[in-house]
Amino acid sequence: MFCEGNDQNISSELFILYFSFSLLRFISFIPFFPVSKSSPTDLFPLLGSHVPTIGGVATAIDRAVGIGCTAMQIFVKNNMQWFAKPLPDADAKAFTEHPLRSRLGVVVAHAGYLINLGVEGTENHEKSLKSLSDEMLRCEQLGIRSLVLHPGSHLGAGIEAGTACVIRNLDRLHGEHPNLKVRITLETTAGQGACLGARFEEIAAILAGVKDPKRLEVCLDTAHAFAAGYDLSAPKGAEQTFAEFDRVIGMNRLSCLHINDSKAKLGSRVDRHDNLGKGLIGLDTFRWIMRSPELATIPKILETPKGKDLAEDVEAMALLRSFLQKN
């Protein structure tokens, strides 16, 4: 599916890589990489996708490692519901002590979509705090250190009021959980509707406003940034975008990248992910990202359309890894 367009070299490269990959898989009897002990550097590039947890949270590790991920993102509960039953300790243990857990250099969680820290004084405000608090505790149970969160929507109150609200809510959560290791990882957004976090300045304002900014990290989503108006459609624009990220937020804050192409146009403020090379960002930028020394240690997670067998993720990761080969 990545063979469309006019980049024939990519398609033949991909075929060779895919062929070698299949051969390696055959030789090594399913475990994709014939390593038993892995230090994080063995696992570079930290590359993976958002993986379903159907059948129990530990099954996500089997799925992720089974398709060759070295990083993984999951939801720690149903992402479209406020609350879930407590996570049994046995389930958490099956995850943290999973025999393949060491094959994943990084696991991040993505917070539920109903949570909104951008408004106060509503029923959903208290639900949001409780829901996020529960997710922080679930992450702690699972040994997950990053919980990716969309900063929130001001629902018409304006960016300034919404930002102040997010800051108060984050301070409250940090105050309620002084000793948790998990860090809330603010994700840049497309700025759809009244969503905060489209401009890097909006994320920077939250970091500057909270009492304990060291407890926050940042995730950049390429599709969101593009839709928010950062022109990632060519490597030059990508270079400028990351330079601006560094100037406004600081590269030391970046703990995760969401690697998504965009169906929606530059500056459209519409959040529509597409498979790599199918959207308006294009492969040249993803090649640049993979080859950027500054981004080399940052986990890169795909959130692109896929079927149940995750075949699209396998293809996309093979393509991204092929960009690291010298030619």
Ligand SMILES: [Zn+2]
């Ligand atoms: Zn997200």
Ligand SMILES: [Zn+2]
């Ligand atoms: Zn998105």
